Amino acid sequence: MDPYPARFTGRIPVATARAAGEGLEPGDEADGQVAVAGRLVARRGQGKTVFADIEDRSGRMQVWATLDRLGPDGLALIAEAHLGDIIGVRGAVVRTRRGEVSVAAASVDMLAKALRPPPDRHAGLRDPETRYRQRYLDLMASEEVREQFVTRARAIAGVRRFLDDRGFIEVETPALQPIYGGAAARPFVTHHNELGRDLYLRIATELYLKRCLVGGLDKVYEIGKDFRNEGVSFKHNPEFTMLETYEAYADYEDVARMLEEMVSQAAREATGGFVVPWKGGEIDLTPPWRRVRLVDALREASGIDVLEHPDAADLRARMREAGLDAPDDAPWPKLVDGILSQALEPTLVQPTILMDYPLELSPFAKRRADDRRLVERFEAFCGGMEIANAFSELNDPDDQRERFAMLQADRAAGDDEAQPADEDFLVALEHGMPPTGGLGLGIDRLVMLLTDRHSIREVILFPAMRT
RNA sequence: GGGCCGUUAGCUCAGUUGGUCAGAGCAGGGGACUUUUAAUCCCAAGGUCCUGGGUUCGAAUCCCAGACGGCCCA
Numbered sequence: 001m002d003p004y005p006a007r008f009t010g011r012i013p014v015a016t017a018r019a020a021g022e023g024l025e026p027g028d029e030a031d032g033q034v035a036v037a038g039r040l041v042a043r044r045g046q047g048k049t050v051f052a053d054i055e056d057r058s059g060r061m062q063v064w065a066t067l068d069r070l071g072p073d074g075l076a077l078i079a080e081a082h083l084g085d086i087i088g089v090r091g092a093v094v095r096t097r098r099g100e101v102s103v104a105a106a107s108v109d110m111l112a113k114a115l116r117p118p119p120d121r122h123a124g125l126r127d128p129e130t131r132y133r134q135r136y137l138d139l140m141a142s143e144e145v146r147e148q149f150v151t152r153a154r155a156i157a158g159v160r161r162f163l164d165d166r167g168f169i170e171v172e173t174p175a176l177q178p179i180y181g182g183a184a185a186r187p188f189v190t191h192h193n194e195l196g197r198d199l200y201l202r203i204a205t206e207l208y209l210k211r212c213l214v215g216g217l218d219k220v221y222e223i224g225k226d227f228r229n230e231g232v233s234f235k236h237n238p239e240f241t242m243l244e245t246y247e248a249y250a251d252y253e254d255v256a257r258m259l260e261e262m263v264s265q266a267a268r269e270a271t272g273g274f275v276v277p278w279k280g281g282e283i284d285l286t287p288p289w290r291r292v293r294l295v296d297a298l299r300e301a302s303g304i305d306v307l308e309h310p311d312a313a314d315l316r317a318r319m320r321e322a323g324l325d326a327p328d329d330a331p332w333p334k335l336v337d338g339i340l341s342q343a344l345e346p347t348l349v350q351p352t353i354l355m356d357y358p359l360e361l362s363p364f365a366k367r368r369a370d371d372r373r374l375v376e377r378f379e380a381f382c383g384g385m386e387i388a389n390a391f392s393e394l395n396d397p398d399d400q401r402e403r404f405a406m407l408q409a410d411r412a413a414g415d416d417e418a419q420p421a422d423e424d425f426l427v428a429l430e431h432g433m434p435p436t437g438g439l440g441l442g443i444d445r446l447v448m449l450l451t452d453r454h455s456i457r458e459v460i461l462f463p464a465m466r467t
Numbered sequence: 468g469g470g471c472c473g474u475u476a477g478c479u480c481a482g483u484u485g486g487u488c489a490g491a492g493c494a495g496g497g498g499a500c501u502u503u504u505a506a507u508c509c510c511a512a513g514g515u516c517c518u519g520g521g522u523u524c525g526a527a528u529c530c531c532a533g534a535c536g537g538c539c540c541a
Contacts, residue, residue, distance in 0.1 A: 027502095045506085048500080067501070118477090120478035121505070122492095126478090231468095
């Protein structure tokens with residue numbers, strides 16, 4: 001017997017086979033035969049009769065194996081199979097005297113022998129380390145975990161459908177970049193042997209997607225992995241999935257409306273509604289979301305008006321007065337971000353859009369005409385996490401050049417997350433980029449919200465672990 | 468970065484004051500059983516108690532260091 005045969009023909013999902021037996025009375029047998037296959041998850045031996053449960057993605061089904069129908073070799077195969085083996089069964093659909101729709105096995109095939117045992121059927125797999133490192137065991141042991149990742153796929157499909165329906169085109173831009181940019185983060189560095197030079201794994205797709213806008217693609221999006229060389233936490237994985245969209249002739253308020261609709265549609269496709277459970281309460285994603293100016297929200301949460309403390313040392317002192325952590329080497333934008341993350345972000349459970357950020361925090365956003373210290377930018381928060389970031393994109397190449405210079409000053413002042421200037425991108429801007437509304441949406445965090453999971457590791461199949 | 472907790476059989480877990488304390492259930496092995504539903508019954512087997520030091524007559528247990536993981540805080 002080959003324990004790993006190449007094929008098993010004619011298979012149907014067990015849910016389909018079960019449906020064929022729904023109308024049967026106990027003791028009845030349907031006409032014809034079906035072929036089903038799946039992992040052996042339980043077996044109840046009775047000597048010359050064996051009951052076995054097999055499971056595929058569609059569900060679970062009982063196999064009724066008797067010496068009369070199978071003969072000694074076939075019965076031995078199923079009687080001696082291990083839990084975890086993948087077997088194929090052909091036979092009539094019946095309803096047993098106890099009322100269970102089953103396949104009365106006429107033949108049994110070993111399709112894949114398992115050499116290692118599956119997790120305990122009743123206790124499941126609880127050790128979080130094994131769950132993450134050997135996710136296949138977690139999936140094998142838990143229908144709920146399998147469903148978790150189906151929900152993730154549905155949410156992403158919902159986002160894609162939403163954007164495709166609105167005329168966006170999906171594009172792919174380089175993950176290996178000669179210079180990184182588009183976010184404040186430290187990159188991973190890798191090396192190209194033939195070119196003899198270091199390359200960076202992207203920390204964002206922003207600067208390449210904007211090049212697409214310069215070229216006239218007008219409405220583009222990319223869903224893909226970004227890589228940030230930072231610590232891991234309940235909401236950080238070094239590689240994570242990001243959506244970025246750019247729409248010509250839109251501004252950040254247009255983008256805010258699109259975000260609300262997109263997220264609520266994804267929620268409906270993934271979970272069936274706009275209201276999702278969250279940490280014992282619920283989050284209502286129904287548009288419109290609350291909007292508040294960032295500086296007002298910061299003042300309400302911390303008592304600090306950041307625009308009244310434009311000097312880093314001054315702001316640092318004020319923060320410490322208020323009991324907030326303010327590192328000595330942090331430049332002004334980092335300090336403002338510190339107030340946001342410490343005092344404000346955890347309070348933003350219901351969806352909230354914070355509008356109008358200080359220019360220093362936002363090197364790619366267009367200034368507000370009415371207040372040159374602020375830019376047309378929002379971030380959306382939900383469940384105490386940032387989930388999205390959007391601007392009216394800066395398309396003035398001279399202003400952009402100045403912003404890069406500011407970043408270099410931050411870098412010199414000790415901010416190792418400040419990104420280098422990208423001359424090639426500036427050349428692209430000099431060719432003219434239309435006024436554009438851009439958006440970044442953290443897909444992993446969105447999935448956390450939609451599935452009431454409080455660790456990013458629960459929504460990433462194979463999260464980063466120490467080796 | 469800090470604090471707390473955890474790591475014992477393939478899985479889920481017990482293990483008292485430092486002394487018959489190497490244990491159970493399930494899985495796996497042998498046997499009985501032709502309608503079971505976590506089937507049942509009998510038998511046997513299964514260990515780097517995370518790693519390395521230390522204290523002690525004696526350590527899964529106490530101390531120190533480390534690894535990995537979880538939670539909380541910053």
